[in-house]
Amino acid sequence: MLKAEKLTKRFGDHTALDNLDLEIRAGEIYCLLGSNGAGKSTTINIFLGFIPATSGRALIDGVEVSVNNHATRNLVAYIPEIVNLYPTLTGLENLAFFSGLSGFTYSRAELAAFTQTAGLQPEALDKRVGSYSKGMRQKVGIAIALAKQAKALFLDEPTSGLDPHASNEFSQIITRLSGQGVSTLMATHDLLMAKNLGHRIGIMHQGVLEQELRSADASYSALTDLYLATVNQPA
Numbered sequence: 001m002l003k004a005e006k007l008t009k010r011f012g013d014h015t016a017l018d019n020l021d022l023e024i025r026a027g028e029i030y031c032l033l034g035s036n037g038a039g040k041s042t043t044i045n046i047f048l049g050f051i052p053a054t055s056g057r058a059l060i061d062g063v064e065v066s067v068n069n070h071a072t073r074n075l076v077a078y079i080p081e082i083v084n085l086y087p088t089l090t091g092l093e094n095l096a097f098f099s100g101l102s103g104f105t106y107s108r109a110e111l112a113a114f115t116q117t118a119g120l121q122p123e124a125l126d127k128r129v130g131s132y133s134k135g136m137r138q139k140v141g142i143a144i145a146l147a148k149q150a151k152a153l154f155l156d157e158p159t160s161g162l163d164p165h166a167s168n169e170f171s172q173i174i175t176r177l178s179g180q181g182v183s184t185l186m187a188t189h190d191l192l193m194a195k196n197l198g199h200r201i202g203i204m205h206q207g208v209l210e211q212e213l214r215s216a217d218a219s220y221s222a223l224t225d226l227y228l229a230t231v232n233q234p235a
């Protein structure tokens, strides 16, 4: 479903992403770990078509990603730490607007059903997003993914700053989407979440995917040791 082939990104003479080979199957949740500046967001930004790769290819459902490629943009949804919505529009209006950009027109009842699946309280639907908590904004982000019928989800530190309850709710929804065949690439600093939510985990260091493992194959403590050994390598 998601594939990177020798994907490389240079900013000037700095290599932010170095020959990344990666494959994520339909329904798989893949968590990318790595210290600040390891290349996680760069990877996501290339898949989203926000920035061009210097060399190599990113493919979504067999279609090569390029900047402003609407074919691949329509297949994906993006949930960053703070979901970017229009604060003066309500949750429902934001959802109608963003799903409309992908060519979908839904009735109010259909939009409300997406927000319900995403876990947003019905009484919030007609309130302006400016009054929403971080967790509520993320639920609108998930509702947008559902409404767009996204095949791939890109999450960049989505639970950073969420309380444990909201974070747990978020994980449950991602797991449910995975059961429906949605592939997820999530950049996170939360090793426990990666272990509990991810099917596979990659650890990046200085632009290189240094380690890949199935989360079922390592205890939390073994994952922590591997992470520290990877990110503490000398430059």
Ligand SMILES: Nc1ncnc2c1ncn2[C@@H]1O[C@H](COP(=O)(O)OP(=O)(O)OP(=O)(O)O)[C@@H](O)[C@H]1O
Residues within 6 Å of the ligand: 011, 015, 016, 034, 035, 036, 037, 038, 039, 040, 041, 042, 043, 187
């Ligand atoms: N637009 C840019 N121009 C120049 N350098 C950049 C740009 N974007 C990222 N970089 C550099 O590329 C490297 C990888 O950054 P990236 O944001 O992908 O890291 P990250 O793993 O997501 O880090 P964090 O955990 O802090 O979000 C860093 O050295 C960063 O400074």
